[in-house]
Amino acid sequence: MPTIRKIALNVFAWTIVLAVAFPLFWMLVTSVKPSFELFRRPPTMLPETWTFEHYWHLIERTNFLTYFRNSVILSTATTLVVVAIATLGAYSLVRFKYNGRESLAFLVLFTYLLPSVVLIIPLYLLLVNLGLANTIFSLVIAYTTFALPYALWLLRSFMAGIPEDLESAALVDGASRLGAFWDVILPQLLPGIISTALFTFILSWNEYLYALVLVNSDSARPLTTGVMNMLVSAFNIEWSLLMAASVMMSVPLIIVFAFLQSYLTRGFGAGGVKG
Amino acid sequence: MAAVVFSNVRKEFGSFTAVHGLDLSIAEGEFVSLLGPSGCGKTTTLRMLAGLEFPTSGEIEIGNRVVNDVAPGKRDIAMVFQSYALYPHMSVAQNIAYPLRKRGTPLAERQKSVAATAELLQLTELLNRKPRQLSGGQQQRVALGRALVRDPKVFLLDEPLSNLDAKLRGYMRVELVELHRRLGRTMVYVTHDQLEAMTMSDRIAVMEGGELQQFAPPTEVYEEPANRFVASFIGTPGMTLIDGDLSRDGDHWLFQADGISMAVATLKDNASPGPACLGVRPEHVLIGEGPVNGVIQVVEKTGHENIVVLELSSGQRLTGRVPAPQSWRPGETVQLSFDADHTHVFGPGPRGIRLNRDGVSAGKASAPPLDIANANTPTPRKAQS
Numbered sequence: 108m109p110t111i112r113k114i115a116l117n118v119f120a121w122t123i124v125l126a127v128a129f130p131l132f133w134m135l136v137t138s139v140k141p142s143f144e145l146f147r148r149p150p151t152m153l154p155e156t157w158t159f160e161h162y163w164h165l166i167e168r169t170n171f172l173t174y175f176r177n178s179v180i181l182s183t184a185t186t187l188v189v190v191a192i193a194t195l196g197a198y199s200l201v202r203f204k205y206n207g208r209e210s211l212a213f214l215v216l217f218t219y220l221l222p223s224v225v226l227i228i229p230l231y232l233l234l235v236n237l238g239l240a241n242t243i244f245s246l247v248i249a250y251t252t253f254a255l256p257y258a259l260w261l262l263r264s265f266m267a268g269i270p271e272d273l274e275s276a277a278l279v280d281g282a283s284r285l286g287a288f289w290d291v292i293l294p295q296l297l298p299g300i301i302s303t304a305l306f307t308f309i310l311s312w313n314e315y316l317y318a319l320v321l322v323n324s325d326s327a328r329p330l331t332t333g334v335m336n337m338l339v340s341a342f343n344i345e346w347s348l349l350m351a352a353s354v355m356m357s358v359p360l361i362i363v364f365a366f367l368q369s370y371l372t373r374g375f376g377a378g379g380v381k382g
Numbered sequence: 383m384a385a386v387v388f389s390n391v392r393k394e395f396g397s398f399t400a401v402h403g404l405d406l407s408i409a410e411g412e413f414v415s416l417l418g419p420s421g422c423g424k425t426t427t428l429r430m431l432a433g434l435e436f437p438t439s440g441e442i443e444i445g446n447r448v449v450n451d452v453a454p455g456k457r458d459i460a461m462v463f464q465s466y467a468l469y470p471h472m473s474v475a476q477n478i479a480y481p482l483r484k485r486g487t488p489l490a491e492r493q494k495s496v497a498a499t500a501e502l503l504q505l506t507e508l509l510n511r512k513p514r515q516l517s518g519g520q521q522q523r524v525a526l527g528r529a530l531v532r533d534p535k536v537f538l539l540d541e542p543l544s545n546l547d548a549k550l551r552g553y554m555r556v557e558l559v560e561l562h563r564r565l566g567r568t569m570v571y572v573t574h575d576q577l578e579a580m581t582m583s584d585r586i587a588v589m590e591g592g593e594l595q596q597f598a599p600p601t602e603v604y605e606e607p608a609n610r611f612v613a614s615f616i617g618t619p620g621m622t623l624i625d626g627d628l629s630r631d632g633d634h635w636l637f638q639a640d641g642i643s644m645a646v647a648t649l650k651d652n653a654s655p656g657p658a659c660l661g662v663r664p665e666h667v668l669i670g671e672g673p674v675n676g677v678i679q680v681v682e683k684t685g686h687e688n689i690v691v692l693e694l695s696s697g698q699r700l701t702g703r704v705p706a707p708q709s710w711r712p713g714e715t716v717q718l719s720f721d722a723d724h725t726h727v728f729g730p731g732p733r734g735i736r737l738n739r740d741g742v743s744a745g746k747a748s749a750p751p752l753d754i755a756n757a758n759t760p761t762p763r764k765a766q767s
Contacts, residue, residue, distance in 0.1 A: 275434050276467035279538075280528065281455035281484030290480075294471040 161351035174333030197262035265299030385410035391440030415579035418589035460529035640696035667702035672719025
């Protein structure tokens with residue numbers, strides 16, 4: 108029966124949507140409930156009293172804004188570095204012919220396959236020896252090491268989808284190689300660059316483990332470890348503040364997602380469709 | 383003065399040799415086609431001329447200047463790609479203006495040139511469109527416009543018509559020939575379509591396996607193919623090739639194959655007895671009377687003529703071409719002979735060279751021009767015609 112099928116499908120889809128959306132809803136609701144209402148039984152679906160005191164508390168009396176600024180700087184810098192290197196690297200891997208090209212591409216991916224726990228201690232020692240420990244910059248380097256391989260492969264498949272004739276035509280038309288790259292390749296690669304940038308930004312924004320190990324001064328902490336450190340202790344979890352912080356952490360990502368969502372899905376499909 | 387000269391140009395990709403020591407001299411203002419099956423090295427040759435590939439050895443000259451180390455953009459050439467390679471993010475006007483922009487042409491002059499080119503190719507209405515909003519034929523004209531706009535010394539065209547439908551292709555052939563006549567520029571045209579090469583070129587360079595097989599005007603390529611490959615590649619339907627033996631009795635040459643024996647004459651001095659191959663074009667298979675019997679297998683009607691595929695008793699297949707009003711049917715046995723003035727003899731092997739003397743077809747000077755005996759064919763049935 109088509110109608111039954113339709114209803115079943117709808118129920119199924121909405122169940123998934125609810126399962127994903129409810130925690131977000133609960134986070135939002137908890138963040139605007141006064142603390143005394145949190146543990147009431149039965150729980151209130153919507154707060155009886157609305158309050159934004161947790162948000163004000165975070166902004167005015169904690170380091171939240173410092174962490175937020177650190178995260179923005181960190182994620183933006185990582186994204187810029189990764190996209191710049193990955194774009195040029197992908198161009199090289201696709202357009203130039205040299206020995207070991209394929210092995211190189213594979214080796215790059217290989218680092219991505221290792222669990223980060225294995226890499227974190229050597230990386231930590233390396234950064235300490237470089238005198239970069241406890242800086243935002245050390246995290247930029249660390250995030251680049253694991254975001255770059257994936258970004259490189261993603262951009263590589265996008266790059267492979269750009270016809271070589273376009274570049275040849277630009278060369279014959281009088282462009283230099285760099286000119287052809289700038290005039291013809293980059294505009295074609297834009298969707299790929301946007302999805303790679305999004306991917307890298309989200310990865311850096313949400314990263315926890317490296318930030319925990321590599322940075323332990325408040326001035327350099329990003330949001331993830333900063334909030335955790337501030338609000339979650341062995342004895343107590345500040346649920347209201349934690350939820351308010353979570354909401355504020357999610358807002359930038361939700362905004363970026365809403366605007367660039369179509370590019371992102373296109374990016375994830377690139378390997379299969381264009382490869 | 384030669385506009386384009388290849389001197390012993392060789393191109394290797396790793397262990398694969400795409401072009402073997404190519405020597406080719408194209409005159410200024412000439413329309414030359416590089417013709418051959420896919421993988422014959424014609425596109426590699428063109429790309430080397432464009433500067434997109436570098437020859438492993440040898441020299442390439444454009445207008446008396448060796449261009450081996452000259453960047454593509456500085457060779458004063460323009461190229462039309464098979465895929466058109468229009469810049470998708472630029473409008474038609476920006477696409478056509480791009481070569482001028484890269485050469486620093488002032489804006490006012492650029493706009494004037496683009497307008498003139500658009501006018502010439504009837505693109506004026508489309509100047510603000512993006513390439514994806516155009517039909518295949520329109521995209522093709524934009525690609526042509528981008529090549530025309532800066533009046534280069536040499537035009538390179540890489541199968542520019544192969545993505546168009548048959549009707550438009552025929553139309554564009556005429557347009558291109560007209561354009562060539564009007565501009566008087568050297569054009570090098572790569573194609574695997576012999577019809578394009580035959581109809582448009584001043585000379586055709588037939589290539590196969592990275593080697594030049596023949597470089598001659600279309601009629602010569604058709605009437606005096608240099609070797610067996612050229613003979614079989616040029617012409618639709620193809621030339622029938624019959625493997626057999628050549629023997630010599632004094633001044634007389636005799637070609638013999640299963641069921642066929644034919645006196646041939648006027649071979650080159652270097653011809654020697656042994657395995658050889660007889661080539662007959664479809665229009666030189668005379669169906670209706672003659673000493674050989676063949677069974678009609680297929681009759682293809684094209685409207686103005688019929689293509690008839692016949693099988694001899696030896697299993698050898700022949701293709702003939704006859705004017706349209708004929709009533710032969712598959713299964714019928716007919717008698718046939720060859721037009722002795724227009725048969726060819728080739729040496730052994732897939733690229734056996736043509737043994738007929740230049741300008742002469744086999745059998746032309748022979749007293750008994752055709753003497754075909756069919757030793758082991760069944761008694762001929764009377765052909766109904």
